[in-house]
Amino acid sequence: MLVHPWDAGLDEVEWQTWIADGHDFGQLSVNGLAGHPPMAVPTHFTCDGPRLLIHLAKPNPVWKAIEQDAKVVFTVIGDYAFIPGPWRAKPGTPPTDGVPTSYYAAVQFTCRAEIIDDPEAKAELLRRQLAHFQPDGDHALVAVDQPPYGRMLSGIRGLRLEVTDVRAKFKYDDHKPVEHRSAVADRLTERGQGLDVPTARQQLRRLDRIGPWKP
Template sequence: MFIQPWDATLDDAEWRTWIADGHDFGLLSVNGPPGQAPAVVPTHFTTDGTHLLVHLARPNPVWRTIEADPNVTFTVIGDYAFIPGPWRAGPGIPPTDGVPTSYYAAVQFICQAHIVDDPEAKAELLRRQLAHFQPDGDHAPIEDGRPPYGRLLPGIRGLTLEVTEVRAKFKYDDHKPTEHRASVADRLTARHQALDEPTARQQRRRLDRIGPWKP
């Protein structure tokens, strides 16, 4: 992922906060066999602080690839919007000469994948996931040998993804003048389509932190 200096995360707390703010679904990418495309699996995940925690169905063909090469990438994307060209035309430039772009936030985790097959370890992984996704605890106990989850555990395999590098990008025209960025955020709010609102929030948040861009 190419990251311009003005698109880079301001610190680790920025991308960590963004992930914790409900961005818990992404794409697991694993290397394909020679001559074949990489395999990409969409999935929810949670984290224990140093690892991403994932489980997938045992019949998923991705397991063979991970066993051969545990180097994987997990990508989370959100708060994105298409920015029309006229919105980006500078002073004195005809609106039709403005160049469109995309705004988005993206975090890529470079990881070493470790497969979890032990029944109790898989149960613990699921407990951690449900503590995140169902914090009210409105589910049956997750225990090996106890229904309903005990009979389902053989049908899945777990993954702990040991994070070795994080690449975070917040692409919101932060190199443009503050007036331009504020104007685009207002236009996004007014357009109010798809992810326009969260995109505008990210742009305003970065604007408040960065102010005028200084190389």
């Protein structure tokens, strides 16, 4: 992932706050087996300190690849929008001369994967995930000897991803003039399609922190 200086995370707190703000779905990427392409698996995840917690179905073909090479990448992408060329045209030039781009936030974790097969360890992983996704506790007890989860644990494997590196990218034209960024945020809010509004919020948040870009 290419990260220009103006796209980089401003500090660790920025990407940590972004992840904590409901960005808990990403893509696990692993090296492929000999002669096969890399594998990618979309899935929810939970943060556990410097680790990410995931569980997948036992029949998933990704397991053999992880057993062969535990080095994996997990990527979270959100707050994205397509920015039409006319929105980015320089003042005094024809709108059609503007070059379109994509805005987005992305956090990429490089990890070492540990497979979890012990029933109690898998139950604890599920308890931690449910505490995040269903904090009201409106679910049955997760116990190895009680239904419904006890009999289902054999059908999954857990993954504990030990994070070894983090790269964060917030691509919102932060190297452009303040007036340009503010105008694009207004246009995103007015268009209001897909993730336009949260994208505008990210752009304005970065604008408030950075102001005019200084190399």
